[in-house]
Amino acid sequence: MSSIDALLNNNKNPDQVFREQLLSRFASHPLFDQPDGFYCESPYLRPLRPQDLCQLEFGRELTLDELDQPSHLMGQRLLLNIYEQDLIFLPQQKKLQLDEFNAFYDDELRCAGAAIRPLLERHVFGWLDDEVSVSGNWDVDTFKAYADEVLDKIARTPSGLLECIGQARDPASAARFFLIQCAGDFLSEASAMARNVLGNFGPAQSELFKILIDEYGYGVAQKKHSVIFETLMAHCGLNPGVHYYWQFYTATSLALINYFHYVSANHRHFFRYLGALFYTEASLALVTRAQAQAMRVAFGDDVDTLYFDEHAHIDVHHGKMAFEQLIRPVVLRYGNQVLPDIIRGFEEFRLLQDVADAELFAHIGWHDDLAAWQPGPMPEPPSGAPSHTFHECRDDLSVTHVHGNNELFVVDKGTLRLVASPFTELTLGAGQHVVIPRGMLHGSVITSDHCSYTVTSLE
Amino acid sequence: MKITTLPLDSFNSLAVGARRYFLLQNGVKPVIAPSECPHRGGPLNLGRRKACGAKLVCPWHDNAYPTHSIERGALPAIRRCDQISFVTGNEEIRVWTELLPVNQQQSACEDGQ
Incomplete structure (x- = not known):
């Protein structure tokens, strides 16, 4: 046909x-x-x-x-x-x-x-259109007052990352999982920003270009932020190859990378981009100190935290530059009509960052649960719950994925490895089971000649 | 300047110093709109929706105002999920919930147009 x-x-x-x-x-x-x-x-x-x-x-x-x-x-x-x-x-x-x-x-x-x-x-x-909306009579000073309040709150709030890694069963594995979530973005850092420096938009263009060249190390490879991050990854025992850990990015970590491409690939969203840029630069100046501290908690005082220290320093400048040299002049030149999108971008990226942090912490919590896994009584699925049985052979691999419901995962015959992260896996044999919470990233690989397993929804 | 953040369902009216505002829905956007009609100071917060929800009619002289034009005098506000933040001067802020016309938060036609 x-x-x-x-x-x-x-x-x-x-x-x-x-x-x-x-x-x-x-x-x-x-x-x-x-x-x-x-x-x-x-x-x-x-x-x-x-x-x-x-x-x-x-x-x-x-x-x-x-x-x-x-x-x-x-x-x-x-x-x-x-x-x-x-x-x-x-x-x-x-x-x-x-x-x-x-x-x-x-x-x-x-x-x-x-x-x-x-x-x-x-x-x-x-x-995001349903969860964020901007209304009323904004000007650049009311936006600055709002942004300062948001940023002050971040500065005053204890770091959730530091707490999560510090309290994890294995802080080094938790910290590595955090670095993996960053790697998708940081190994090609500021690539979305580069989409916005072409064309002609006056003095603001040159200001954005200055931030870009900081990110790219002013033409010196060893100063490029992505190279500094590669060094940190290697220092922490991770492979710094681009997307080496592709299968272990959570969906909301990917969303942080993609949002910047989304608002940069189509220049209709340029003003949203400016707001998101301001939020990320200004907030990174505040959170990177805690991120460096989290690395020391996980790997000891000798760990090279230059990547986070560099951002704790330079993003103070980038946050100011993004507002005073980019947003304020752009609003003065083009009027308050561009402010709603700028504010929207600021708030949208803030919300995305909060959602991504929550998903990261939930995954680290689940990894801890798996590390403490013991055989136990099998939960009873609801009657009529959808169930699927899979028959696979040695080395068959299930690419990492998530389920939309809590799922009961039972091995009927043979053995397999259930992989939740590069540092967290469970070997399950016939008759053994685990509950996989909805939204938790996992894959599997068969370790016997033949294996059968059944996945049943618990909802 | 002062930033106030409140749950959206915790109020529908507020006063900033001597000026009164009410919560008006403009499409998916909540707007903190001035309660005073720009014509003769009538209670716009007691106005009803007309023209498929796109206008609010002051109960005093039946002047109809497009919601987007009312928004021009509204407090700068941003809604994030079920919370709303707004920027004011340093005046005292009071919030409360009062009975507003039933169709004010809807986009339904009242005038049959």
Whole structure:
């Protein structure tokens, strides 16, 4: 059947059918298909679990309460792949596989990505319209007063990260998991910012450029923030390869990266970008001291905290520059009409950061629960609860994913490793079970010749 | 300047010094709008929605004001989830809940247009 026949014989809206075809084409690309392991040795290999697509609905906006759903993780993974086709990645340690390089930047793949991008953006970021709104008669000074209040509150509030890592069963593993969440962004730091420095928008353009060149180390590779972060990762026993830990990014960590691409890829959102930039630069100046302290709690006083110390210093300047040299002159020049979007960007990124922190802490808490796992009585699923049994062979790997409900995971035959992070896994044998809370990232790999396991919803 | 943050469902009216405001829904946006009608100072907070919810009608002289124009005189405010923050001078702030016209928070037509 030709693709046109397929369209004519399908009862769905042709646009919807076309979008689904493009989604499937993009997600099923060999670069994004089934991998051999949990770690990505190439910056172009980014597994997506395309087999899940048929169960996911991207045609509506998620709500704030649904960010732990599988379509959020899939949507954010898809979007990052689409956005990052605009960036240049070359392997730093491994040999360049030219066929992978050409495939990642392939015209047809880029076109498919560009076509599905708006749908995905609405799905994963549309909820912000419902949760944040700006009204009334703002001027630049009332915004400054509001922002100062928000930032003062951050400065006065004890660090949730420091508390979470300090109280974790294994602070070093918790800290490494935090660094992994940062890695997706920090290893190509300020790439979204670079989307905003072209064109012509007067003196503000030069001010933004100054922040960009700080981020990129003024042309000195060792000063580039991403390079400083690579050093920190290596120092903490992590692989600094770009997206080496792709499968272990939480959906809301991905959202932090993607939001900046979202408001930068389409310049209609430029003023939202300015607000988000101001929030992130000004708040990082306040939270990076606690992040450095968290590293010392986890790894001892000898750990190299230059990455966080650098931000504790330079982001004091960047926060001031973002407001006094960018936002204030832009509002003076273009009027208060641009303020609602600037304030919206400030508040949206603040909310996204809070949501991402909460998801990170929940994952670290679950990792602690798994580390303390003991065989126990099996919970009784509700009658009629959906249940699926899988039969797999040795080394079969389930790419990390989340479930939309709490799930009872029972091994019926054989053995497997349930992997929740690079540092947290559970070996389960026949008759053993674990409850996987909704929204918790996990994968598995079979360690016996044959293995059967059953996943049953507990809701 | 002073920043006040309150749960959205904890009030629908407030006074900042001598000026009174009320909570008006403009689409998905809550607006902290001045209660005083710009015409003769009538109680705009007791106005009813007209023209498919896009206008508020002052009960004194039936002047109808588009909600977007009322918003121009509103307090600078930002809603985040179920909370609203607003910026005022350093005057005393009082908040309370009072009975407002039933259709004021709706976008339904009252005039059949």
